[in-house]
Amino acid sequence: MSYFRTAILLAGLTGLFMGVGYLIGGAGGAxxxxxxxxxxxxxxxxxxxxxVLSMHGAQEVDARSAPELVQMVAELARNAELPMPRVFIMHEDQPNAFATGRNPQNAAVAVTTGLMNHLSREELAGVVAHELAHIKHHDTLLMTITATIAGAISMLAQFGMFFRGNNNNGPGLIGSLAMMILAPMAAMLVQMAISRTREYAADDMGARICGQPMWLASALAKISNAAHQIPNPEAERNPATAHMFIINPLSGQGMDNLFATHPSTENRIAALQQLATQFGGRGGFAPAAPTSAPPGGPWGAGTRRGPWG
Structure with missing residues (x-):
C-alpha cells in the first residue's frame, strides 16, 4: 500500500536527520x-x-471576484466530501496548481492564470479534483513535513563541517565532506520518492472525484508541454516547493527516475487511461500538442485575468 510505503520513507527521512546529528555530536547530537x-x-x-502562498504571490478570491472558479471548487469539494477550501489565483503564465494546508479544515487550492487560460473547463475540473485529492489524503501536510526535514538535513550536514576536528564524535574531514554531499542527496531521494507515491494516488482519487479520468489526463499533457516552454519565476526562486505542484514547475521530466520530483507524465496518463476503461470511458487518449492559446485562452476573455476576475 502507498500509505505504508510513505510511512517507511518518512521514517527513513527522520532517521537520516537523526543520523547526521549523531555524526556531528554523538547521542546528544541525535x-x-x-x-x-x-x-x-x-x-x-x-x-x-x-x-507557501506568500512565496508564490497567491491572491485569495471569492464568489464575487472569481465566481466560476469558486463554484467549480465548491462542487468538486462536495463530491469529495470535503469542507470548502480557500481558493487562490497566482498570476503566472505557466499553467500549474497546488494545494496546501495542515488539514482539510484549513486547506487552500491555488491555480495559475496560465492554467485557466490554457485548459478547458473540464480539464481545469480534473486539475482541481487532483488537488482536492491531495487534501483528502492529507498529503499537503506530509509534503510540507518532508520538505522541512529534507531542508534541515542539508543545513545540518553543512553545519557538521564545523565539527570535523572533534575526535570523539566528529566525522573528520573526509567524513564531513562525504556527509555534506551524501546526506542531502539521500534526503532528496526520499523526499522525491514520497512525492511520486502521493502523485499517483492523487491522480486516481482526483479522477474519481470528477468522474472523468481523461479530463485529468488531457490536462496533464497540456500542462507538461507548457511547463517545458513557459518559465515560472516564483517557482525558480523557491525550488523547495516544486514537489507541491501538479507538474514540476522547474523543468520537464523525461522519465520516471530517482531524481524526478514527479512521476513521468506518460506514466500518469497511462494509469488514467487504464482507469478510464474501468469507468467505461474512452481509453485511447493522445497527448495534446503544445498549444498557443489566444490571450483569453479557451474561455474567450480578452484579458490576462480571464473570466475568473
Missing amino acids: TVALVLAAGMNLFAYWNSDRM
Missing part, C-alpha cells in the same frame, strides 16, 4: 536533531499554508 526536527515541523504545521 537528540538535538530530533528536538530541532520537532520544532521545525510544529512551525510548519501552523504556518506552511501562509508561507
